[in-house]
Every structure is written in structure tokens, then in C-alpha cells.
Amino acid sequence: MTDVVSLAQALIRCPSVTPAEGGALALAGEYLSAAGFAVERVTFSAPGTPDVDNLYARYGSGAPCLMFAGHTDVVPPGDVSRWRHDPFAGRIVDGRLYGRGACDMKGGVAAMVTAAVDFVAARPAFAGSIAFLLTGDEEGPAVNGTVKLLEWAKARGEVLSHCILGEPTNPDRLGDMIKIGRRGSLTGRLTVTGKQGHVGYPHLARNPVPTLLRALSALIASPLDGGTAHFDPSNLEVTTIDIGNPATNVIPAAATAVFNIRFNDLWTLDSLKAEIADRLARARREGDAEVALAFDPSNAVAFLTDPGPFVTLVSEAVEAQTGRRPALSTTGGTSDARFIQAYCPVVEFGPVGGTMHQVDEFVAVDDLVALTAIYRAALERYFG
Known part of the structure; x- marks a missing residue:
């Protein structure tokens, strides 16, 4: 030996x-x-x-x-x-x-x-x-x-x-x-596109930040599941939020966020993607900035x-x-x-x-x- x-x-x-x-x-x-x-x-x-x-x-x-x-x-x-x-x-x-x-x-x-x-x-x-x-x-x-x-x-x-x-x-x-x-791994990316403008004239702009915050709140508001006999509950974690706005008097044009989900065998990649899209749709309000959802191609089941x-x-x-x-x-x-x-x-x-x-x-x-x-x-x- x-x-x-x-x-x-x-x-x-x-x-x-x-x-x-x-x-x-x-x-x-x-x-x-x-x-x-x-x-x-x-x-x-x-x-x-x-x-x-x-x-x-x-x-x-x-x-x-x-x-x-x-x-x-x-x-x-x-x-x-x-x-x-x-x-x-x-x-x-x-x-x-x-x-x-x-x-x-x-x-x-x-x-x-x-x-x-x-x-x-x-x-x-x-x-x-x-x-x-x-x-x-x-x-x-x-x-x-x-x-x-x-x-x-x-x-x-x-x-x-x-x-x-x-x-x-x-x-x-x-x-x-x-x-x-x-557990599987799924990475999603949210891009919220608004309209840049002066903070003193908000009616001339569309702030993407409130829309992004509501979207993220909808994703984490309730558990995805309670786990199984062999798996812990699935968890969604927001890993980054980026706005990239150095000015204090400018409403930004866009805001992005990335999240990762470690999920158990109650989900497939397709069913989990559908759940995420559904939660975002339910959170949308009239007048919100545009939200684009994309998933990374390198995921694990x-x-x-x-x-x-x-x-x-x-x-x-x-x-x-x-x-x-x-x-x-x-x-x-x-x-x-x-x-x-x-x-x-x-x-x-x-x-x-x-x-x-x-x-x-x-x-x-x-x-x-x-x-x-x-x-x-x-x-x-x-x-x-």
C-alpha cells in the first residue's frame, strides 16, 4: 500500500x-x-x-x-x-x-x-x-x-x-x-431596460431599478419546494445586481441581475425555467420597464x-x-x-x-x- x-x-x-x-x-x-x-x-x-x-x-x-x-x-x-x-x-x-x-x-x-x-x-x-x-x-x-x-x-x-x-x-x-x-444548477440573467433621464424630471424617464427589485422579490418570495427524501429544498440565490451608474442625479438606462438555482429532482430544466418565467410574469405591473430573461447554456440536471x-x-x-x-x-x-x-x-x-x-x-x-x-x-x- x-x-x-x-x-x-x-x-x-x-x-x-x-x-x-x-x-x-x-x-x-x-x-x-x-x-x-x-x-x-x-x-x-x-x-x-x-x-x-x-x-x-x-x-x-x-x-x-x-x-x-x-x-x-x-x-x-x-x-x-x-x-x-x-x-x-x-x-x-x-x-x-x-x-x-x-x-x-x-x-x-x-x-x-x-x-x-x-x-x-x-x-x-x-x-x-x-x-x-x-x-x-x-x-x-x-x-x-x-x-x-x-x-x-x-x-x-x-x-x-x-x-x-x-x-x-x-x-x-x-x-x-x-x-x-x-442537485442541478441553473443560472438566469435579468436585463431591465428603461429610459435614462434627470432625477428631477422622472416623468421624462423610466427607472429600471424598481422593476428589477420587484422582479427579484417575485423570484424569492416563496420557496421553490420543500425538498425530498434524498434532496434538500431547491434554493434560488441572487448573486449580483449591476447598474453601473456613477452619477447621483441620473436615472439609469438599464439594470441587470444574475441568479443561480440549485434544484432537486422535483424539477427538470424546462419545468424550472417555466416556473421562473411565470413568477416574473405575475410580478409585472403596467408601466414597468422592459424585462428580458435569459438562461446560461451551461447548466446541470x-x-x-x-x-x-x-x-x-x-x-x-x-x-x-x-x-x-x-x-x-x-x-x-x-x-x-x-x-x-x-x-x-x-x-x-x-x-x-x-x-x-x-x-x-x-x-x-x-x-x-x-x-x-x-x-x-x-x-x-x-x-x-
Whole structure:
């Protein structure tokens, strides 16, 4: 199990800040290839976005196929002078492995690769197959990564049965939480167009601000829902209001606002958009400034993986190693699981995420070893 620590250190030393590959995918590919996996590197492009390197690997060709998924790209380290340890040195101090991506999610990648390599070495002729889907685009636009790699794999005839995504899911201790779904995300933009004028002559102008305030009040006046058995209530948050008027004696010509909704599986994107439009229509008054509503194209749907046999299998593997039965959760932001769920059932389980994206990000060395054992136990249970 010491191999997982060495691999995690080596991955951290690859400066793979999105969209740079930095050698991280090449390193993971070397480990998998040496173990007998068929490894392919695939690069995707799109106008206005950087090219992104990705990796797909598979051992075996039969069913069922358990896929491990993750990303090797990381967010920038920020002000390096604020780090106690070089963010790309992979230093171990007092039982902690420090570095950008230690918990999000090079530690998880190292654990799943080590577990799979150990498993196929011990059981090379197991019935079924293991796949890896690793992207370099999760922390960026998420355009040329997992979503396109899944399409590419499907076009090749790859059939995936279940997936474990190694995102950092545990809030405090390894074994606290498995994610079995995620809320959706919808971003809307309001643009209210009035008529600029002198504040002393309001009858010659049309102020967009009162209209915007009434519109926003209508959006937040009542809850969208009360939540479900597995999801928190949907919440709409106004994230910015912009008028851009430096003068104190001028009625502005326009005002804008942006809001984001994290919604549960009571809603689809279409039904939620219709609800927002209906609330705005009911709030409109005669003489109001013109309100334009637009939704961002990059949104995420809510999904839930049925808490059945596969979720139970992973939960039992976690409990056997940690002594804790993990809570089944749908909290947090979005992840690449939103793309994977369209191809196979997916659960998320990975390191403690308390320091992800922070200065001095770290993962406990003991947790890396335990996480590798959990993934290995999941493989043993999955393939009987």
C-alpha cells in the first residue's frame, strides 16, 4: 500500500493546472499500462476553449464493467508565498501529504489506480472488466473532458455498468459520506431596460431599478419546494445586481441581475425555467420597464442513483475499512457525475475534502492507504 503514497506524490509534482496536462495523465497511464490495461489518450477541441488531454483505459472486455472516474487537473495554487509547503512538491509532514490536488483529486486517482493494479495482479482472470476515465478539464470549462470522452467511448461500443467517482466526498472523516446524486444548477440573467433621464424630471424617464427589485422579490418570495427524501429544498440565490451608474442625479438606462438555482429532482430544466418565467410574469405591473430573461447554456440536471445493491456494496466496503456506515448524500455543488449518470449508475466516494482549493491543501497519508483498501474491497465485492 505504500505505492499509493508514492503515486500520489508523483501526481502532485505534475503541474497540471487546467488545461495543462503536466504529465499527470501520462503517469497514471504508465501505471495502468504496466498492469495490462489498454490505455488510450484522447484530445478534444472546441472553438473558444483550450484543447484538453484525456485518458481512457480498460482491462478486460466482458461484463460487468466497473469504471473508476476522476480528473488530474487542478485549480491554480494562488499566492504561492502563502503556502507553508511548495504546492507542487508533494511533501509529507506530520502524516499529511501537502500539495495542490492532494485531496481534489490526485489522492483519489492514486488510490483507485493502486487498488485496480493490485486487484488485476491478484485476479488477472476475473469475470468482467475495469475501466478508467480520467480527464484534464473538470476544474475548467468541462467542455472537452468527461462529456466528450463518454461520447467517444460509447461510439466505440464501450458498455459501462457502474461507476465510482473519486471526488472528495467526506466532510470530516473518511467514511462519513457517499454522494448518490447531485442537485442541478441553473443560472438566469435579468436585463431591465428603461429610459435614462434627470432625477428631477422622472416623468421624462423610466427607472429600471424598481422593476428589477420587484422582479427579484417575485423570484424569492416563496420557496421553490420543500425538498425530498434524498434532496434538500431547491434554493434560488441572487448573486449580483449591476447598474453601473456613477452619477447621483441620473436615472439609469438599464439594470441587470444574475441568479443561480440549485434544484432537486422535483424539477427538470424546462419545468424550472417555466416556473421562473411565470413568477416574473405575475410580478409585472403596467408601466414597468422592459424585462428580458435569459438562461446560461451551461447548466446541470439533478440526478439520483437508486440506493440499491450497488450503493450498498460500496457502503459495505467503506464500513468494513472505517467502521462507519457512510451517510448517503446529494449535497454540494456539481461534479462530472452529472455526465456519467446518463451512461451508468454512479456514486462518489473519495478523500476528506476540507482543504480542497485552499492554501496548504493536504490529504492524510493514512486516509490514502485506507481509501485504496476501500476501492480494493469494492472491486472484490463487485466481481464476487
